[in-house]
Amino acid sequence: MFYTIGEMAQKLNVAPSTLRYYDKEGLLPFVERSSGGIRMFKDEDMEWLRLLGCLKKAGMPLKEIRSFLDWSRQGDATISHRLELLEKQRQSVLEQQKQLEDTLLMLDYKRWYYQTAQEAGTCAVHDSLTPEQVPEQFRALTAEWEKG
Amino acid sequence: MFYTIGEMAQKLNVAPSTLRYYDKEGLLPFVERSSGGIRMFKDEDMEWLRLLGCLKKAGMPLKEIRSFLDWSRQGDATISHRLELLEKQRQSVLEQQKQLEDTLLMLDYKRWYYQTAQEAGTCAVHDSLTPEQVPEQFRALTAEWEKG
């Protein structure tokens, strides 16, 4: 079962031009062509593109994804390279998670700050708030995120 | 207590040119200047730059950070705008967390895959693995992440 670039783009919810760009960057070396030169995508190709999208969302640049792909096609001699790249990316994901955690805490604090201000009609309400009126989980943050 | 752009850049672990760029983009409207035109950063400015960095790492574009800043300077009339922007960003962070969670699971699976392959010296080892030899947490993923 084959799909055209338009069909595959729709399945993946990306623009056809994006897939052509990936192809040009060597990220789709196994996609077959019809006798007339039209790309014929397989379900297998979608698998790889889903993996690609996953790595991309984890912040991996296309160049590194390309390296990983090239290594995969070179066979068993590159297993340790691939493992190393994956470990590096895993570390990066863990750091990003930590960062998002911190940011979420900050956003939650700010949200409470502005919700309170909205109810009062003014940010000045926070000048006259005793520590007991600040929800416990935010007390440590009032000092840290004063500005803005 | 004032800092030069170089000192502040060092404290924040960014390039001085980055801070000049932020200034040009209207993200540092409150940074004072010496009589000779040299930027004089305060601790307060660092607070804001830390907040900016936090929002940036959460994927907020500088334009939106600029909006938030402008609204903050306009006073209480913009509280709801600010709240709306923060809620939107909070939603975005939650989605990113979910995405990273999925990616981490995939990376953990791939890591196991290549660690096993490395020990065996070949990826072919996975062809002759019974389901019981696959750690339980990865069994559902063998089908999902076959490629690469």
Added chain:
DNA sequence: ATACAACTTGAAGTCAACTTTAAGTCAAGC
């Protein structure tokens, strides 16, 4: 056979977020 939408390519354009360059100014130490 012809129309027509969807495909093809290479090249150029876009966008965000910086970085670099060039030419000049400021300020601290000698």
Added chain:
DNA sequence: GCTTGACTTAAAGTTGACTTCAAGTTGTAT
């Protein structure tokens, strides 16, 4: 007073990841 390193600006260059354009081809439906 002079040197020197860090600062100033405007403008141009870079990078990554696409998108758009122009000109042409393919393949399906009538």
